[in-house]
Amino acid sequence: MGSEERYDIVIVGGGIVGLATALALHRKGVQSLVLEKSDSLRSAGSGIGVFINGWRALDQLGVSTQLQMKSIPISEVHDGLINRSRIRVTPCRNEALRCLKRSDLVEAIANGLPAKAKSVRFGCQVVAVGRDPLTSFPVVHLDDGTNIKAKVLIGCDGSNSVVAKSLGLEAPRLFQMNAVRGLTNYPNGHIYGNTGFRLIGDQLIFGRIPIDDKLVFWFVAWRDHSTDSEVEKIPENIRDLSLELLKEFPTKVIEMVKDCDLDSLSFTHIRHRAPWNFLLQNLYRGTMTVAGDAMHVMGPFLAQGGSSGLEDAIVLGRCLSRELQLGSKNEIDDDEFKKRSEVALKSYVKERRLRVLRLSIQSYIVGSIVATSSWGKRFLCIVILVTFFGGMSLSHTRYNCGPL
Ligand SMILES: Cc1cc2nc3c(=O)[nH]c(=O)nc-3n(C[C@H](O)[C@H](O)[C@H](O)COP(=O)(O)OP(=O)(O)OC[C@H]3O[C@@H](n4cnc5c(N)ncnc54)[C@H](O)[C@@H]3O)c2cc1C
Missing domain, CATH: 3.50.50.60 (FAD/NAD(P)-binding domain)
Known part of the structure; x- marks a missing residue:
């Protein structure tokens, strides 16, 4: 007892x-x-x-x-569709958005x-x-x-x-979607200023948002086509899966994921x-x-x-x-x-x-x-x-x- x-x-x-x-x-x-x-x-x-x-x-x-x-405060969020040049800009000074x-x-x-x-x-x-x-x-x-x-x-x-x-x-x-989240550190400072960014592909969304002048948080969420459960547990595999999903995305996105901090990666089944x-x-x-x-x-x-x-x-x-x-x-x-x-x-x-x-x-x-x-x-x-x-x-x- x-x-x-x-x-x-x-x-x-x-x-x-x-x-x-x-x-x-x-x-x-x-x-x-x-x-x-x-x-x-x-x-x-x-x-x-x-x-x-x-x-x-x-x-x-x-x-x-x-x-x-x-x-740092985020002043605007840019939204776009992959392979289209049009970008929608949402100012968000009043919403006090920051990423921690x-x-x-x-x-x-x-x-x-x-x-x-x-x-x-x-x-x-x-x-x-x-x-x-x-x-x-x-x-x-x-x-x-x-x-x-x-x-x-x-x-x-x-x-x-x-x-x-x-x-x-x-x-x-x-929800039949999975998400990977991670951090990428740019020791000499990143180029994204105070701007958040979301890019929508085919049943997939990538987003990034700076935390400070050197650190950027990013995520990719995609429609679940039943991922191998072993992938979820090993950081290198999570990174490689993200790179595979994002292969059609701009080079800067791919580099951000390639250079991520492996310890920061997490894989989630969205509920x-x-x-x-x-x-x-x-x-x-x-x-x-x-x-x-x-x-x-x-x-x-x-x-x-x-x-x-x-x-x-x-x-x-x-x-x-x-x-x-x-x-x-x-x-x-x-x-x-x-x-x-x-x-x-x-x-x-x-x-x-x-x-x-x-x-x-x-x-x-x-x-x-x-x-x-x-x-x-x-x-x-x-x-x-x-x-x-x-x-x-x-x-x-x-x-x-x-x-x-
Ligand atoms: C991909 C993704 C991106 C997100 N982005 C954002 C965002 O940008 N902004 C935002 O506001 N939200 C975001 N969210 C949502 C946010 O992460 C969650 O809503 C938040 O973390 C919930 O916090 P919580 O404390 O309720 O639960 P959790 O963070 O899940 O904490 C629950 C705690 O309970 C403990 N626990 C569980 N079961 C037991 C038990 N039986 N006994 C004792 N302890 C137990 C766990 O160990 C854990 O520490 C995101 C979620 C996902 C999946």
């Missing part, structure tokens, strides 16, 4: 969103424990584009200034937590979630046999979330949560909920998965601290804690449901335009995008999740 521990608030997953949720709570004077299955901070995915909505959330977490010093190294982002958030060793427990894999028969609070079961009773449980455990499963949420679907899940399924039950990819994994086509997860963290921090700190400073008993947490999670889900529904649909439509080989489907997606989402407008990035 394993040991048993008790905590008020437990967060499963120490990725961007789990750490951000812990920091949001900490800044409001509410303690939590993060359980992370890796042995140290993870930064898989190498780079991440952050728009103004994400910066607003990072501002609330008190880490935006230090992160802005590690990245993921390691810088997770470290900045983690460093804001009190005594990291106490607030984040590494090497802790949650294998199942149950319920205490007496109190009906959640109980998490770890792979080493430990049971942790939590008055509030927040699943920030990514697209394959154990917490989402125990809420009864349907598993996310494969998304079906939109009706947001309308028909429970995003919280009792004192248990989900945030980030665990709630709303979406394709990378709007570059909003991470930023919308940071918004979740702020809203969760605000809702939980408001309810738990209501009225007197005296400790509240378990029944009262439960009642207040349920109210908090209900208002969190109410606030987030339509926001993430809209982003998920928009991301799905943009992804389908790239992925489909049917001109009819592509045309229909473009009509929906223009009619309901203002085409390629960046208006979704102007969302403000509000103060903590």
Whole structure:
């Protein structure tokens, strides 16, 4: 029989969103424990584009200034089709777009937590979630046999979330696209200035965005024709596969991939949560909920998965601290804690449901335009995008999740 521990608030997953949720709570004077299955901070995915909505959330977490010093502002994004000379230029000064190294982002958030060793427990894999028969609070079961009773449980455990499963949420679907992400360092400086770039080929999209004057983040996403699973695990093979996919692309693109930092490469099967899940399924039950990819994994086509997860963290921090700190400073008993947490999670889900529904649909439509080989489907997606989402407008990035 394993040991048993008790905590008020437990967060499963120490990725961007789990750490951000812990920091949001900490800044409001509410303690939590993060359980992370890796042995140290993870930064898989190498780079991440952050728009103004994400910066607003990072501002609330008190880490935006230090992160802005590690990245350059992007003034415009150029979009084109392969073998066509026409380029569409989208200015984005108002959207405050910058690209960060993921390691810088997770470290900045983690460093804001009190005594990291106490607030984040590494090497802790949650294998199942149950319920205490007496109190009906959640109980998490770890792979080493430990049971942790939590008055509030927040699943920030990514697209394959154990917490989402125990809420009864349907598993996310494969989008039938894969993505490779990487970094290329130019020791003498790159030539791309402050410009992002996306080039669409046949069922394939390549993008690059500078992080600073020397470092560039790039990705390639393509329609899945069932890649050999061994390719995914070996960096040299991931690079060679990317070069093969991009062989018709301009020389500068090919050189960028050839010269990449092999350690930065990652291969992902793109997943998304079906939109009706947001309308028909429970995003919280009792004192248990989900945030980030665990709630709303979406394709990378709007570059909003991470930023919308940071918004979740702020809203969760605000809702939980408001309810738990209501009225007197005296400790509240378990029944009262439960009642207040349920109210908090209900208002969190109410606030987030339509926001993430809209982003998920928009991301799905943009992804389908790239992925489909049917001109009819592509045309229909473009009509929906223009009619309901203002085409390629960046208006979704102007969302403000509000103060903590
Ligand atoms: C190709 C691609 C490009 C993208 N580009 C962008 C972009 O430019 N901008 C943007 O905003 N978003 C982007 N995204 C989306 C973004 O990467 C994700 O939305 C974001 O990383 C989600 O963070 P998270 O913390 O919710 O989940 P994750 O980053 O998946 O973290 C989950 C954490 O939980 C841990 N964990 C999982 N299961 C357990 C368990 N059972 N027990 C304990 N720990 C567990 C994992 O180890 C991990 O650390 C992109 C995604 C892809 C695939």
